[in-house]
Amino acid sequence: MSVRLKLTLSYAGFLMLAGALLLAAVWVFLLRYVPEVIHTPGMFVPNQSDLLRAFAPAATAVLIFLLMFGLLGGWILAGSMLAPLTRITNATRRAAEGSLSHRIELEGRRDEFRELADAFDTMLTRLEAHIAEQQRFAANASHELRTPLAISRTLLDVARNDPKRDTGELVERLHAVNARAIDLTEALLMLSRADQRSFTRGYVDLSLVAEEATETLLPLAERRGISLEASGDITPTIGSQALLLQMTTNLVHNAIVHNLPTQGAIWVSTSVHPGSVMLTVENTGKKLSPQLVPTLTEPFQRGTQRVRDDHAGVGLGLAIVKSITQAHDGTLTITPRPDGGLRITVELPAAPLTDRAGYSWPRSSPTR
Template identity: 65%
Template sequence: MTSRGAAGGKVQGMDRQPGLSVRLKLTLSYAGFLMVAGTLLLAAVWLFLLRYVPDRATLTSEDASGLKGVFPIRSHLLNEFAPRAAVVMVILLVFGLVGGWLLAGRMLAPLTRITDATRLATHGSLAHRIRLPGRKDELRELADAFDGMLARLEAHVAEQQRFAANASHELRTPLATAQAVLDVARSDPSRDPAEVYARLHAINARAIDLTEALLLLSRAEQRSFTREPVDLSLLVEEAEETLLPLAEKRGVTVEDFEDFEDFEGEPATAHGSPALLLQMTTNLLHNAIVHNLPAGGTVHVSTAAGPEHVELTVENTGERLSPELLATLTEPFRRGTERLHDDHAGVGLGLAIVKAIVRVHDGTLTLAPRPAGGLRISVRLPVAPAPHPYDRAHTEQFRTATSE
């Protein structure tokens, strides 16, 4: 086994000894099959002729010309048949080799294009596409699948590059701000130290929040978690209780927010990580509260369960969102309202984390603008397998304890 980093231009692979090409193997296979078929055919002809040829000479009665006819014997037939059969076999061998070589080349031509595209992708050229013409077959399905993989890789690499650039910028901002605060404090010794400490504390807290969000996003992408049944309606209640002070401060009303016993969401049991799904629910509610109307805003949360999927829906009032802006809301470090810069504006990773969590749980995330303004976000996740009766009773006890 050999391996080298991307900088070395070589990926992990196996050391293999030189061998015959696939084209040559197919050519020999075609020629060999043709020789076997020719041998069987000549053998059948030979056996057929033997039925009508005696093993010794036989004289017939005298004919009108006074001559006697003599039937051929097997030795004569063999002397005549064998050389001609050998010529036929040589012709079949040559025809099989030449025809097999041409036929194998024609059949493997698409594979050559796929191999060339793979080499280009190995060297970093992800924009190349095979676009193999012709009707659907196994090789064209392979080429189409490879083109789709290249498109996803290109989009993923571009997304990662944007993410790295944005993350560097976002991490640099608090550091540069802290440096500026320290420079001002150094140049002005009379400045109140308490004010400097407060500003540095706020800057440091924001940097910590950003770092923790980046770590959470990385952990979500790794799928390194244990799946278990999780009731989304319970997570909604927990997230609502956590965000109650923020909603009250901003004057946002969350329906059924003040009386959790009247929460109308259906029990919706998904299959996944309780911690990640709680983070997803909290991010959705936080986003709906923060990006809302300046005053008198509302948030509506609901859960529903179907035979195959469970759904969590969060709607909020707010400004009208253009389709162009809506398409970028789940990208890292994008905010629906760029004017927010207070303590609760977030670090721009809320919906990006939601998207990652939904993806690793094999769900779908749908964002749609509300006609009157605001946003409607729906999360659909696969329903959890039917729980054991003991687990169902335990869940009901947990729901009762939470509501009390």
């Protein structure tokens, strides 16, 4: 049976039960004042038998009326109550068929059905945006992976058509193309790992992670004439040491690569706040428009004013940072600096004090 029919039968059954109880109460009340047998010569006084003969047909008619009224009224009332559910069901079917642009947009006062419809609309909006992002990502990834493969095929065709050609230069170019393809594949795997949250969580001090990342990339910054400074407090959080190190390394590397040609600067800092810890990376550079900044975390998106060279990566740096941050239940904030460059802040939940009891946190150097 459908839910509407079940509700209709429930309404009608409840109404019949209430009517039967009411009639039974009236019958009991009448029996108290009507004797079973009355002996009055010359006068007709109704007794309980007469009352039963008069009351039974009327009670039966009332019960039949209540049954018909309950079925009809219950059917109409159930249909009215389930109308929003029908709209939600139709929207679900359309979503299952692949149409994610449809929205329920249920009108009326806020009740359980309205909250369910609004939650479903929100889910459809996020799902549509996620699928669109995945489609763009798949198209961009295919394009990025096809480029080194096409270059490799061209180089091999040249070598096959000219056997006497010097293979030294060919091998070097193939090695560079292959290395870039490997870097891109590893970045895609890192992004997938972060999105799936398939990692083991443990205690991590962001200040030590920032220290390790800056020390690793300090030679690259020095070759470019960029000053790199790091400071901060002990910032305990819970997460993956490897992923958080990759996140910080990407931020510092991005700050080095997209900086001023000369006399650039980078500031890396960590701080503790109530319930959260922060990692901030600032760098000098060219001025970026506020409209461009939100697109920087899209996979394979690069600012049009940003210089690309051999160290520019594969276009997944900030996309990986965003995925790792979200996988750690954190927030990523990117704002352009008035004088040029970016200020990127990662805010993560702090490690609970109860879980930190007895854990000895190593101290990092305050400045470098």
